[in-house]
Amino acid sequence: MPNKRRVNYGVDAPGVIRNLLIAGAVTIIISFVFPVVKMGSVSIDISWLFWTGAYLSLSGFLMLGYSLFGKFKHRDRMLNLINWSGDEQVLDIGTGKGLLMIGAGKKLTTGKSIGIDIWNEEDLSGNNIENALKNAELEGVKDKIEIKNENAMAMSFADNSFDVILTNLCLHNIYNKEDRNTACKEISRVLKKTGVGIISDFRHVKEYKRDFDQLGLQTTLLSANYFSTFPPLRILVIKKL
Numbered sequence: 001m002p003n004k005r006r007v008n009y010g011v012d013a014p015g016v017i018r019n020l021l022i023a024g025a026v027t028i029i030i031s032f033v034f035p036v037v038k039m040g041s042v043s044i045d046i047s048w049l050f051w052t053g054a055y056l057s058l059s060g061f062l063m064l065g066y067s068l069f070g071k072f073k074h075r076d077r078m079l080n081l082i083n084w085s086g087d088e089q090v091l092d093i094g095t096g097k098g099l100l101m102i103g104a105g106k107k108l109t110t111g112k113s114i115g116i117d118i119w120n121e122e123d124l125s126g127n128n129i130e131n132a133l134k135n136a137e138l139e140g141v142k143d144k145i146e147i148k149n150e151n152a153m154a155m156s157f158a159d160n161s162f163d164v165i166l167t168n169l170c171l172h173n174i175y176n177k178e179d180r181n182t183a184c185k186e187i188s189r190v191l192k193k194t195g196v197g198i199i200s201d202f203r204h205v206k207e208y209k210r211d212f213d214q215l216g217l218q219t220t221l222l223s224a225n226y227f228s229t230f231p232p233l234r235i236l237v238i239k240k241l
């Protein structure tokens, strides 16, 4: 576990969590204060709204739990899928505050771990390049990492640049299917022959699998760990043969 007093990898989708908790609390309060609504001579029982509120609140708390605790287990699960030798060139797409870029950096001796992002503030609290660099410094891997401002859909790297490509909770933020396909093509392009990609997301993962299959990569879809991730995060392992 990182030094939690100082290292801070942020809360994913903070606005979504806030809205779930507010909507949940309001719905629960309404179900207690107005369990029955009268419209003329008709009485409608809305006490069942309690369960809707409980579901919304629980979802918000589980998402928060992932950000505060589960994401470290999930990072380790992703990184443990790689047979590290220490000299790898690694790319973390949508690195945010550097969770996977830094985790990979710790596995390296002569290799380099590069993180790219476009720093969407709504996707992660405190999401900026300075905070990612600060985390890398606090984790003692500043000399092993490099951070670039780049979009997953149009990367500047040469073909066949990386032994390992990692990405967690990034690609679903590309809202258009064609654009996600473009990002998959870019990942395939910059991955070295015999390189491995670990793609993790909570939606569209079967779509990514189809895209990489069509690009001729070997793909294996792993199930989510329901105890450490919420929403459940599936992992797609891709290999360029």
Ligand SMILES: C[S@@+](CC[C@H](N)C(=O)[O-])C[C@H]1O[C@@H](n2cnc3c(N)ncnc32)[C@H](O)[C@@H]1O
Residues within 6 Å of the ligand: 009, 012, 013, 093, 094, 095, 096, 097, 098, 099, 100, 116, 117, 118, 119, 120, 121, 123, 124, 127, 150, 151, 152, 153, 167, 168, 169, 170, 173, 174
């Ligand atoms: C939910 S955060 C996850 C951050 C990090 N991967 C983690 O697991 O802690 C998603 C990240 O993807 C980034 N992102 C979204 N769309 C992107 C794109 N098209 N190219 C690069 N990064 C992107 C966001 O800015 C954000 O930092």
